[in-house]
Amino acid sequence: MAIEFLKGHGTQNDFVVLPDPDGRLDLTAGRVAALCDRQRGLGADGVLRVVRRDAVDAPAAAGSAGEWFMDYRNADGSIAEMCGNGTRVFARYLVETGLVSGREFVIGTRAGDRPVVVHPDLSVTVQMGPASITGASVAIVDGHDFSGVAVDVGNPHLVSIVDDDIDELDLTRAPRYDSDFFPDGVNLEFVNPLGEQRLKMRVYERGVGETRACGTGTVAAVAAALHLAGTDTGKSTVDVPGGRVEVTVERGASTLTGPAEFVARGELDPAWWEQAG
Numbered sequence: 001m002a003i004e005f006l007k008g009h010g011t012q013n014d015f016v017v018l019p020d021p022d023g024r025l026d027l028t029a030g031r032v033a034a035l036c037d038r039q040r041g042l043g044a045d046g047v048l049r050v051v052r053r054d055a056v057d058a059p060a061a062a063g064s065a066g067e068w069f070m071d072y073r074n075a076d077g078s079i080a081e082m083c084g085n086g087t088r089v090f091a092r093y094l095v096e097t098g099l100v101s102g103r104e105f106v107i108g109t110r111a112g113d114r115p116v117v118v119h120p121d122l123s124v125t126v127q128m129g130p131a132s133i134t135g136a137s138v139a140i141v142d143g144h145d146f147s148g149v150a151v152d153v154g155n156p157h158l159v160s161i162v163d164d165d166i167d168e169l170d171l172t173r174a175p176r177y178d179s180d181f182f183p184d185g186v187n188l189e190f191v192n193p194l195g196e197q198r199l200k201m202r203v204y205e206r207g208v209g210e211t212r213a214c215g216t217g218t219v220a221a222v223a224a225a226l227h228l229a230g231t232d233t234g235k236s237t238v239d240v241p242g243g244r245v246e247v248t249v250e251r252g253a254s255t256l257t258g259p260a261e262f263v264a265r266g267e268l269d270p271a272w273w274e275q276a277g
Helices: 029-036 084-096 215-228 270-276
Strands: 003-010 013-019 046-052 068-074 104-108 114-118 124-127 132-141 144-152 156-161 187-195 198-205 209-211 234-240 243-250 253-258 261-268
Touching: 003 084, 013 084, 029 046, 029 068, 029 270, 046 084, 068 084, 084 104, 084 114, 084 124, 084 215, 084 253, 084 261, 132 156, 132 187, 132 215, 144 187, 144 215, 156 215, 187 215, 198 215, 215 234, 215 243, 215 253, 261 270
Parallel strands: 013 046, 068 104, 156 187, 198 234
Antiparallel strands: 003 013, 003 261, 046 068, 104 114, 114 124, 124 253, 132 144, 144 156, 187 198, 198 209, 234 243, 243 253
């Protein structure tokens, strides 16, 4: 049986999209890791499975108001709660394939429902839910401690606002963090303020490594910067290696706006799929 795929990205945070409306694919961790491998597979930071809410065995799906559920997997095959850049790509796919009517609708995720708006230029705004400050901790890069603000955006983040140029950080190896504070792992953001309502960010993503962008990470970065400035409401552009997004943070809510692009589509070889499992 032919297995359709698309390749897309949001500010160069790239994904393999697998249309699977009825949840028939046996999407094992091994197959996800093989798909995301940049030598033996298609190469991606994660997999977005497009599946109907009623075909997903997940508590969040059962309570979702949306017809479609974003079953997101990290590049190592692990399941993740949420992906902001992936949600934008997912939303554009639903619009372009006619799986939804209109340009405003709800996408189900393991972090809860995410209302989206697909704009005429095909950029997408995602209502990301609350960005909650949960404490403080430390990330360690090359033996150097970076104090950080812990933020929950449906998944865990540790945001370090630093004075030195983040472009000089070596993120080829995984930074260390307090595994007691983050027992399920954490996404690590390193941020330079660039002026009023402008930030620059790099990220080391849980289950992936350094990526060109992280949507939930940009929301966490803005929330952390506002918190350190003594407020919980504001907005900012965030420059990441893969482009620029716009983030607003309010009490109990946040939004992320940015591009969503598709670059390829095709069919996976059934024999390769079986071997990858």
